[in-house]
Structures are given as C-alpha cells and as structure tokens.
Amino acid sequence: MKCTSNDDIIERADQILKKKFHITTFGCQMNEHDSETIAGMLLERGYEQAKERKDANIVIFNTCSVRENADKRFFGTLGQLKKKKMEEGENFTVCVCGCMMQQQHIVDTIKSKYPWVDIIFGTHNIHQLPELLDNLYNEKHKQLSVWHDGGEIVEGLPSKRLFKHKAFVNIMYGCNNFCTYCIVPYTRGRERSRKPEDIIREIKDLAADGVKEVTLLGQNVNSYRGAGDNGQDVCDFADLIHLINEIDGIDRIRFMTSHPKDLSDKLINTFSECEKLCHYFHLPVQAGSDSVLKRMNRRYTREDYLELVKKLRAVDPKMSISTDIIVGFPGETEEDFEETLSLCEEVRYDSAFTFLYSVRTGTPAAEYEDQIPENTKHERFNKLVETVNRISAEKNAEYVGRIEKVLVDGPSKTDSAIYSGRTETFKLVNFPGTPEMTGRIIDVMITSSNTFSLEGEAVSCDE
Ligand code: SAH
Numbered sequence: 001m002k003c004t005s006n007d008d009i010i011e012r013a014d015q016i017l018k019k020k021f022h023i024t025t026f027g028c029q030m031n032e033h034d035s036e037t038i039a040g041m042l043l044e045r046g047y048e049q050a051k052e053r054k055d056a057n058i059v060i061f062n063t064c065s066v067r068e069n070a071d072k073r074f075f076g077t078l079g080q081l082k083k084k085k086m087e088e089g090e091n092f093t094v095c096v097c098g099c100m101m102q103q104q105h106i107v108d109t110i111k112s113k114y115p116w117v118d119i120i121f122g123t124h125n126i127h128q129l130p131e132l133l134d135n136l137y138n139e140k141h142k143q144l145s146v147w148h149d150g151g152e153i154v155e156g157l158p159s160k161r162l163f164k165h166k167a168f169v170n171i172m173y174g175c176n177n178f179c180t181y182c183i184v185p186y187t188r189g190r191e192r193s194r195k196p197e198d199i200i201r202e203i204k205d206l207a208a209d210g211v212k213e214v215t216l217l218g219q220n221v222n223s224y225r226g227a228g229d230n231g232q233d234v235c236d237f238a239d240l241i242h243l244i245n246e247i248d249g250i251d252r253i254r255f256m257t258s259h260p261k262d263l264s265d266k267l268i269n270t271f272s273e274c275e276k277l278c279h280y281f282h283l284p285v286q287a288g289s290d291s292v293l294k295r296m297n298r299r300y301t302r303e304d305y306l307e308l309v310k311k312l313r314a315v316d317p318k319m320s321i322s323t324d325i326i327v328g329f330p331g332e333t334e335e336d337f338e339e340t341l342s343l344c345e346e347v348r349y350d351s352a353f354t355f356l357y358s359v360r361t362g363t364p365a366a367e368y369e370d371q372i373p374e375n376t377k378h379e380r381f382n383k384l385v386e387t388v389n390r391i392s393a394e395k396n397a398e399y400v401g402r403i404e405k406v407l408v409d410g411p412s413k414t415d416s417a418i419y420s421g422r423t424e425t426f427k428l429v430n431f432p433g434t435p436e437m438t439g440r441i442i443d444v445m446i447t448s449s450n451t452f453s454l455e456g457e458a459v460s461c462d463e
C-alpha cells in the first residue's frame with residue numbers, strides 16, 4: 001500500500017483550498033490584455049495562477065471570433081476538458097469569455113453541446129468574473145452574464161503583466177467602422193475612449209513599477225477622442241502621445257491599430273516631435289484594389305494609402321511599416337489580386353500579416369454571392385506570402401552591420417543562453433545574453449538576418 005505523508009495531505013488540502021486558475025487566450029492584443037486583467041483580479045482575490053492548464057482547477061478560455069479557424073480551435077480545446085469535468089465535478093471550474101461569447105449562436109451552442117461549462121461572460125463585463133465565481137460556489141448553479149453594450153468604462157482594474165518592463169494600455173474600446181468582412185464591431189461594441197487623465201495616471205503608475213515601453217491599444221487608435229470631466233473633446237490621439245512622451249521612466253511608445261482613413265498629418269508629425277515614439281507603424285491595407293477596398297467599406301483608395309506611406313517615410317525615414325492583408329474577399333478578381341501584389345512591391349512592407357478571407361455570420365460580406373473558391377484563395381495566399389516574405393528578408397538584410405537599440409525581453413524558451421528583444425522598428429533580435437540584460441535597452445550589433453528575425457551581438461548597455 002502506498003503511504004501518504006503529511007506533506008502530501010497538506011499539499012492536497014492546499015490545492016483544494018487555493019483555487020488555481022489558468023487562462024488560454026486566443027486572438028489579438030485586446031484579448032491578451034483582457035487576460036492580464038482577469039489574472040490581476042483573481043490574484044488580488046487570493047487565487048493562484050497555474051503554469052499549465054493541467055495543474056489548474058479553474059480553466060478560463062478567452063476566445064476570438066475574427067476568423068473561422070479561431071472558432072474551431074476553441075471548440076476543439078474546450079471539448080478536451082469534458083472528461084476531467086465529468087470526473088471532478090464541482091472541484092473543476094470551466095469559464096469561457098471573449099469575443100465569441102458576444103454572439104448569441106455561440107452561447108446557444110455552448111449551452112446545448114457543452115452544458116458542463118460553468119461560467120459564460122462577455123467582453124464588456126470581464127470585471128464581473130470574481131463575482132460570478134463567488135455566485136457559482138455559493139449558489140451552486142451555472143452563471144451566464146453577457147452584456148450587449150459597453151456601458152461605462154470600468155477604471156482601476158488590476159493587471160498581471162506578462163513582462164515587468166512593458167505593458168499594454170487600452171486607450172479606447174470598440175470599433176465604429178464596420179468593414180464588411182469584420183465581426184469585431186459586433187463583439188466589442190461602439191467606440192468609447194478613456195479619459196486622458198485616467199490613461200496618464202495608469203502609465204505613470206506603470207513607469208513607477210518599472211515599465212519602459214507602453215503599447216497603446218484600440219481597434220482604431222486614430223479616432224481616439226478623450227473627453228475632459230466637462231464631457232467636451234479635449235484630446236485627440238496625437239495630443240495623447242505628446243502627453244505620454246512627457247512621462248519620466250517611459251522610454252518607448254507604440255500603438256495598435258491605425259485605420260488609414262483616420263491617419264491625420266498631425267499624427268504623422270508626432271513621429272518627428274515625440275522622441276519616445278518608436279519608428280514603427282502598423283497600417284492595415286487589407287487589399288490593393290480600389291473596387292475591393294470599396295466593397296470592404298474601407299473608405300480610402302490605393303492612392304490615398306500610398307500617399308500616407310510616403311508622408312510617414314518623409315517624416316521618419318527610419319520607420320518600418322507592417323500591414324494586414326486579406327486574400328479571397330468575395331468578388332476579388334485575378335486583376336484585383338495582382339493589385340495587392342503590386343502594392344506590396346511598391347510599399348515594401350517590413351512585415352505583413354496575411355489572412356484568407358473567412359466568412360463571418362452576421363457581417364455584410366457573408367451575404368455576398370460571389371464567394372471565392374477555397375483553392376483559388378489558397379493559390380493567391382501562397383503567392384502573396386512568397387512576395388511579402390521575400391521583401392521582409394530583403395528589408396531585414398539591410399540591418400546587417402548596424403548597431404540597434406534593443407529592449408531585451410529575456411532568454412529564449414529553447415536556449416537559455418540566447419536572449420531576444422525588439423528594435424525600435426519592432427524587429428525581433430536574438431543574441432547571446434545574460435540575465436541582467438532583461439528589461440534593459442542595450443546596443444546590439446546586427447550580424448545576420450532571416451525572414452522574421454535578426455541575429456546579433458550585444459555591444460553595450462545604456463545603464
Ligand atoms: N482593428 C484592427 C484589427 C482588426 S482584426 C484593424 O482594423 O486593423 C485584425 C485583422 O484580421 C484585420 O486587419 C483583418 O486583416 C483580419 N480580418 C478581420 N476579419 C477577417 C475575416 N473575416 N477574414 C479574414 N481576415 C479578417
């Protein structure tokens with residue numbers, strides 16, 4: 001017979017008393033940051049964070065609905081938990097949240113096919129999770145709470161950052177643009193901007209806690225409108241960057257994402273006025289043909305877009321530019337697609353996120369009749385990837401021999417002697433490093449380049 005030591009018994013009791021949670025995050029930085037907030041709230045309440053899902057007794061899935069494969073991956077992973085839930089019952093809690101839960105047909109599917117899920121909540125009420133858990137444990141019945149509009153912005157929620165030296169900061173929520181392919185306006189609601197003073201206060205606190213780099217988040221940061229206490233517009237996005245540029249301790253400012261139709265000259269000029277703003281711009285183009293852009297409801301032309309790129313490079317010649325591109329949008333002809341390829345050649349992106357168009361129920365484009373066959377989509381996708389990767393590799397090769405300022409994130413997962421970090425232009429750099437480099441900005445000589453990263457050697461630290 002196996003003996004159970006006192007230590008074993010204490011550890012088991014601890015496990016039961018101290019609920020350990022694990023969060024799996026799908027989707028974009030919005031979701032990643034929401035997960036940091038969820039972790040912050042639960043840690044504040046005395047829950048512990050498990051490193052791996054198998055060690056947790058509260059499992060949380062933060063979902064994304066932007067493309068169909070995100071949906072599929074979520075349901076696949078959720079299904080794997082059924083056995084454990086059946087065996088452990090009340091001692092194992094399954095929570096699902098995020099963008100998918102803002103869609104009624106998804107909530108209905110979970111209720112009918114995964115009835116053992118304990119808690120369902122949405123993107124607008126993540127702050128309610130601790131209360132929903134309390135209700136679940138006290139009242140012993142499932143909790144479903146999804147808000148269908150944003151309501152007041154909830155300030156002051158804690159956050160458990162992934163990195164000590166860098167942080168995401170939401171400056172606005174939601175999206176008003178209704179690109180015809182996109183589900184986000186339906187899952188994240190209408191645009192709401194935080195007050196500038198709340199954002200500044202948060203960033204000052206982050207700087208005091210060791211944060212050097214902030215990434216300002218919003219679905220379209222260019223339409224940020226921060227109102228003062230009197231409710232009047234007092235601050236646009238460029239003004240906000242100027243305010244953040246003044247905060248001691250913050251060395252780098254980044255932001256995501258910008259809609260080209262709202263990119264003002266005033267914002268472009270901040271790149272020459274604010275020295276902390278990194279030389280990097282993510283400017284999703286989506287397509288290179290005017291007729292596709294029109295049917296996507298993007299509200300700019302190819303020429304407008306190219307003009308913006310020209311202005312950005314004129315103000316900041318070092319700037320690296322990345323984009324998002326969708327191939328196979330309904331009605332996209334071979335000529336339309338060729339225009340996307342030629343636009344990539346013209347802009348010469350440092351990197352591009354490429355997506356196969358995915359039908360999203362409830363969006364206008366889902367109803368368009370001229371859907372593109374899967375094999376055509378894939379052929380175009382492969383051609384596009386070849387083009388953007390070739391250009392990325394050529395752009396990266398230009399870095400060899402340069403000395404770049406790199407904010408060091410830490411050692412690589414596979415080799416503890418190799419460290420990685422990002423240049424101001426958002427290039428990933430790998431180099432032999434030491435633990436004290438983590439969180440510091442160091443000079444790295446770039447010795448070679450790949451398609452998606454650079455290799456280098458540290459030459460000095462700035463502190
Ligand atoms: N608000 C941001 C990001 C939105 S989602 C922006 O406008 O840039 C990120 C990217 O996913 C989009 O830029 C788009 O390229 C892609 N995307 C959105 N919906 C899609 C769909 N239905 N099919 C394929 N890609 C999609």
Ligand code: SF4
Binds near residue numbers: 177
């Ligand atoms: Fe989606 Fe367009 Fe809004 Fe971006 S701007 S979130 S692509 S609707």
Ligand code: F3S
Binds near residue numbers: 027063064
């Ligand atoms: Fe996905 Fe929601 Fe972000 S749909 S891309 S997680 S806003």
